[in-house]
Amino acid sequence: MTEIGYRCTQERRIRTALPGPKSAELTERRRAVVAGGVASAVPVYAADADGGVIVDVDGNSLIDLGSGIAVTGVGASNASVAAAVAEQAQHFTHTCFMITPYEGYVRVAEELAALTPGAHEKRTALFNSGSEAVENAVKVARLTTGRSAVVAFDHAYHGRTNLTMALTAKTMPYKAHMGPFAPEIYRMPMSYPYRDPGVSGEEAAKRVIARIEAQIGADSTAALIIEPIQGEGGFIVPAPGFLPALVEWAHASGAVFIADEVQTGFARTGAWFASEHEGIVPDLITMAKGIAGGMPLAALTGRAELLDAVHAGGLGGTYGGNPVACAAALAAIDFMREHDLPGRARHIEAIVKPRLEAVAAEAGTIGDVRGRGAMIAIELVRAGTSEPDAAAAKAIAAQALSEGVVVLTCGTYGNIIRLLPPLVIGDDLLREGLGVLEAAIRTVAGGTS
Incomplete structure (x- = not known):
């Protein structure tokens, strides 16, 4: 790895009781x-x-x-990110991509098309937060399949907006007393090797598939959404074979497989995306957190035929793909690659x-x-x-x-x-x-x- 320079002294130093x-x-x-x-x-x-x-x-x-x-x-x-932010801010901080577009948004989409799993043709839409990316992934899945049911998993965390609260499993503090929530969300058991010992990934997936087919119906299921390694739910790594079996079933049934890589993306797990560890190729992948070195940016990247099926104006937002955040993302990705x-x-x-x-x-x-x-x-x-x-x-x-x-x-x-x-x-x-x-x-x- 190329040598990394630091601006602050890299030391633990306690001068007062904490908090001071x-x-x-x-x-x-x-x-x-x-x-x-x-x-x-x-x-x-x-x-x-x-x-x-x-x-x-x-x-x-x-x-x-x-x-x-x-x-x-x-x-x-990060010095590269800070310099990119300062440079872009000197030119313009906002025009709204939906009004007057700019190259930075396009360049980020090009990077994500190259970095995310799969060699298929891809499209990207940019947003501000992981919750927004997830909500839009569900919108795309429902529109393109003509179905309404979305499968989420035990211990999942997908955000704090109304729809993503429904997808999130944990009630306190994320959703207690804040309902009613978005309908047509169904929760299935996660593969949790520590608390489900002896159950292989394939067996855990069969359990999920049987419940979907019995309780929802394959022809009613728009999407499965899952974190390849669950974050807020406890860093749960599913047993090998669990994710590939779900992807196979989703493709066979016409459902969209959404990988929520908001926390696991951008080199965090030792690959660019955690999906790579299991060799899966999501139809849609949601990203945020590590994408832009601390600037607010999120992305939805996926199969071109899915994202291009949405009518003009069906995706977007005033701040989505802000030019300063895009500049930060490009610098952060370059740094990740270089180092x-x-x-x-x-x-x-x-x-x-x-x-x-x-x-x-x-x-x-x-x-x-x-x-x-x-x-x-x-x-x-x-x-x-x-x-x-x-x-x-x-x-x-x-x-x-x-x-x-x-x-x-x-x-x-x-x-x-x-x-x-x-x-x-x-x-x-x-x-x-x-x-x-x-x-x-x-x-x-x-x-x-």
């Missing part, structure tokens, strides 16, 4: 003006960020193992997984270590059982933060610690962050730190 006095003051100001429904996982306020660190307003430098939920894979202030960030993600996995597996064998409260690339998780359970232990996950994250390391929790049961480090994090900093996390696990498990 300036962060505490900002929290008080926030309470007076920011909606209470907007939550933050970490009670410190960022002043700077680069590479693998976040520097807060009190001068503390934290090791970032979250990447803003897989967004800043190229770093939170082989898929390879870097595999390198991160080779560092992280063995260490977490060793702690799991020692602590007795980790039921599973799973994931791919720089998308790795541990599932916390009560010792000697498979009962989820959300309190342990929360305590570990809090202990790690107190020592200057940001980690995130997730999972249907809230018992997952997930690691999503920037793909540009240095090995030494990564290992130091893992050391802090390991100590927190041992402390919470009742061992010695």
Whole structure:
């Protein structure tokens, strides 16, 4: 990998208790003006960020193992991205592609046609968020098939808009008391090897297909939508064979197979897209998060015959494919390619997984270590059982933060610690962050730190 330069010193540095006095003051100001429904996982306020660190307003430098939920894979202030944003902003920040188009949108679509799985002819529409991309994928599937039913899966997360809340499995905090939701959404069991031991991917897929055919009907199913590795649901990697069998059935039945790669895309799992690990070619693929180095951009890419079937004006949005965000995406993709960030993600996995597996064998409260690339998780359970232990996950994250390391929790049961480090994090900093996390696990498990 080409050498990566950093603007901020890549170190863990604790100058105050966390949160520090300036962060505490900002929290008080926030309470007076920011909606209470907007939550933050970490009670410190960022002043700077680069590479693998976040520097807060009190001068503390934290090791970032979250990447803003897989967004800043190229770093939170990547020099190439920042330069591209500044250059584009000097010319124009907006015209609306639906009014006066521009080359940047076309160039992003060209890149996505080349990068996404499959050699078929493709088309792309750009949006602002993963939720928008998912909603539009469902629109395309329903329009082109003339069917209404959409199949989603247990533990799925697809967004917070009305339709994507319906697709999302977890009720709290994403959808509790916010219904009624969009109709014609049907949930099927996910392949979850840790909680479904001994069931092969093919067997799990047969279970799903039998239920679809019995409860919905193949000729009523517009689409199957699935994250190739589930994100918020707990970094669940389905058993081998599960995804290919679903793709085969979808094609045979005339349904559209949608891969939600909002979190797994853009080198995160050790490939450009997680679909590649199973050799599947989605009909439609949704993307966001890591696409543009932190700028808001999302995309729907898929088979030309599907996206071209939509009438003019049926896809779009005022800010979709904003020119500054497109410039950021082009710079981020160039950086990923130049620095082989898929390879870097595999390198991160080779560092992280063995260490977490060793702690799991020692602590007795980790039921599973799973994931791919720089998308790795541990599932916390009560010792000697498979009962989820959300309190342990929360305590570990809090202990790690107190020592200057940001980690995130997730999972249907809230018992997952997930690691999503920037793909540009240095090995030494990564290992130091893992050391802090390991100590927190041992402390919470009742061992010695």
